[in-house]
Amino acid sequence: MSIAGMKGLVDMEGLFISELTNYTKALKDKIDDIESFLQKVQSKREISRKNPQQFVAHPLNAFSLIRRLHEDWTEIELFMSKQVGLNHLEAIKKGLDESQPTDQDLLDATNGIITMQRTYNLQPVDIAKGILGSQKYNVNLTTLNCQLLAKACLILNEDRAAFSYFKTAVEHYDENRDGQVYREVFDFKLSDLYTNYTKILIIKGFRSAALNILRNVSDLDADLWLLQRKVYEEAKIDVPDPTYYTAPWTDKSGCQGLWESKNYFSCYYESGTTDFLRIAPLKVEILSLDPHIAIYHDVIFDSEISGMKNISLPLLKGPLRYLNSDDFNLKFAKIYGEHQSPLNQRIRDITGDNVKEDKDFLIFNYGMCGFKNYHFDNIELQDQTAELGDRLTSIKFFLNDVTEGGALVFPHLNLTIWPQKGSAVVWQNLNNEMDANEDIIHLSCPVIVGSKWTLSKWLHQNPLMFSKPCKKV
Structure with a gap:
C-alpha cells in the first residue's frame, strides 16, 4: 500500500x-x-x-x-x-x-493498474508495452501479467480493456522464451489462453472476431478446432459484432493536465508576516484569490525531509479499507512535532498563525497508483472538539518530485498543481462565516511512475479565534 x-x-x-x-x-x-x-x-x-x-x-x-x-x-x-x-x-x-504478498495485495495492485488506465485514458496495449503517460519506459508486461489483468477487467465489467489485455497476452507470448517454463512450472498452455479469450468474445457477441482468431490457431489443440467449428456454425447467423463507445473520463481531466493553464495572479516575496521574513523572505505564487490558494517554494529542506521519512518508515499504516474507501494504496503516520521546532516556526512565517495547539504533522506515502479521491479537509461536526473546532487552514508539503502523475487537483477551480519538492500548498477550508467552502474540494491524482511523499498540517479554527480577524465584506 x-x-x-x-x-x-x-x-x-x-x-x-x-x-x-x-x-x-x-x-x-x-x-x-x-x-x-x-x-x-x-x-x-x-x-x-x-x-x-x-x-x-x-x-x-x-x-x-x-x-x-x-x-x-x-x-x-x-x-x-x-x-x-x-x-x-x-x-x-x-x-x-x-x-509473501496476499490475495488482497495482488487485488490492490491490479485495481491500481486499472485505475491508472481509467484516469489517464491509457490504452492497455500501451501499458503492456511500457508506455505510461508521455514516456516509453524500458519495462513491459508478460503474458501472465496481461492474462491476470484481462480476467480482472472482466470482473469489473471493463470488457473492452479485457479484450485488449487478452490480445496483448497472446502477442507477448514467445514459445522459445516462455514455452517450457510456462508449461512445466506454471501449468500454462497457449491453447487455454486462446480458449478463454475467444469464449469471452463469443459470450459478449463478437463471433466474427473470435472466428478470425480461431482460424489461425485451431491446429494447436483439438478443443480449439472443435470450438472453431461451433463458432463457424453460429457465425452463419447474420448478426454483426457489437460496437463499443467509450466516453472519455472528463471528470479526471485535471489529473491529465488538460485544463487550460491559468496565469497566476501574482508572484512575490513575502516579508511581512513575521519579523524573521525581513531578512529571509518566502517565495510565493498566488493560484487563486477566492478561495485563497498559494504555493510557497523552498520551505522545507532536504535534511528535514530525510528526517521525516526515517521517523515515519516503521510507523506507516494503511487506512481502514471499508470505512474510508476514498483512500487507495497509501499509508500514513503521525509525526509528533515541538511547538518551537524550525518547521513549525516556518509555518508561522507562512500563515502568521500560532501553531501551539496544532504542532503535529501527518506524513503520507502513496503506493502503486495510489490516490485520495475527491474530498474536503473539513471535520464532520460530530467529530469536532470544543478545543479545536474545524480545520481552518491546510498546509501540504511536497517532499519529492513525482515522475508521472500525482497532481493535486481542485476541480471547481480548474486548478492542477504538480508536486514540486520542497514546496507547500496552503489554502483556507472555511469562508468568512466559518462555514465549509464548497469550492475547495480536491483530489490527489493517482501516481503513475515514482514515489509520492507529502506532509500535511491543519490549523484549527478555535485556537485562532481571537488572533485571526475575519475579512471585511
Whole structure:
C-alpha cells in the first residue's frame, strides 16, 4: 500500500534468487558426482562388453565387478534418492510464509493498474508495452501479467480493456522464451489462453472476431478446432459484432493536465508576516484569490525531509479499507512535532498563525497508483472538539518530485498543481462565516511512475479565534 513498504519485496525476491541459485548449485554438484561415477563405470563397461567371459576370467576384474555391484551401486542408489538443497527450499518456504504478498495485495495492485488506465485514458496495449503517460519506459508486461489483468477487467465489467489485455497476452507470448517454463512450472498452455479469450468474445457477441482468431490457431489443440467449428456454425447467423463507445473520463481531466493553464495572479516575496521574513523572505505564487490558494517554494529542506521519512518508515499504516474507501494504496503516520521546532516556526512565517495547539504533522506515502479521491479537509461536526473546532487552514508539503502523475487537483477551480519538492500548498477550508467552502474540494491524482511523499498540517479554527480577524465584506 506504499512504495516505501514495497521496497521490501525487492529484497525478498533477491533472497529467493540467492536461495534458488544455491539450490541449483547443490543439484548441479549432485549431477557432477553422479556423472563422475558414471564415467568410471562406463570405462569398465567398455572393456567388459567386448568379451565378457574373458573379462571375468581375470580374478581382479571379477572381484572388482562383484564389489561394485554389491557396494558401489547400492551407495549410488542411496545417493540418487537423497534430496539436496533442502535448507534452500526451507528458506524460500519460510520467506513465502512470512512475507509473501496476499490475495488482497495482488487485488490492490491490479485495481491500481486499472485505475491508472481509467484516469489517464491509457490504452492497455500501451501499458503492456511500457508506455505510461508521455514516456516509453524500458519495462513491459508478460503474458501472465496481461492474462491476470484481462480476467480482472472482466470482473469489473471493463470488457473492452479485457479484450485488449487478452490480445496483448497472446502477442507477448514467445514459445522459445516462455514455452517450457510456462508449461512445466506454471501449468500454462497457449491453447487455454486462446480458449478463454475467444469464449469471452463469443459470450459478449463478437463471433466474427473470435472466428478470425480461431482460424489461425485451431491446429494447436483439438478443443480449439472443435470450438472453431461451433463458432463457424453460429457465425452463419447474420448478426454483426457489437460496437463499443467509450466516453472519455472528463471528470479526471485535471489529473491529465488538460485544463487550460491559468496565469497566476501574482508572484512575490513575502516579508511581512513575521519579523524573521525581513531578512529571509518566502517565495510565493498566488493560484487563486477566492478561495485563497498559494504555493510557497523552498520551505522545507532536504535534511528535514530525510528526517521525516526515517521517523515515519516503521510507523506507516494503511487506512481502514471499508470505512474510508476514498483512500487507495497509501499509508500514513503521525509525526509528533515541538511547538518551537524550525518547521513549525516556518509555518508561522507562512500563515502568521500560532501553531501551539496544532504542532503535529501527518506524513503520507502513496503506493502503486495510489490516490485520495475527491474530498474536503473539513471535520464532520460530530467529530469536532470544543478545543479545536474545524480545520481552518491546510498546509501540504511536497517532499519529492513525482515522475508521472500525482497532481493535486481542485476541480471547481480548474486548478492542477504538480508536486514540486520542497514546496507547500496552503489554502483556507472555511469562508468568512466559518462555514465549509464548497469550492475547495480536491483530489490527489493517482501516481503513475515514482514515489509520492507529502506532509500535511491543519490549523484549527478555535485556537485562532481571537488572533485571526475575519475579512471585511
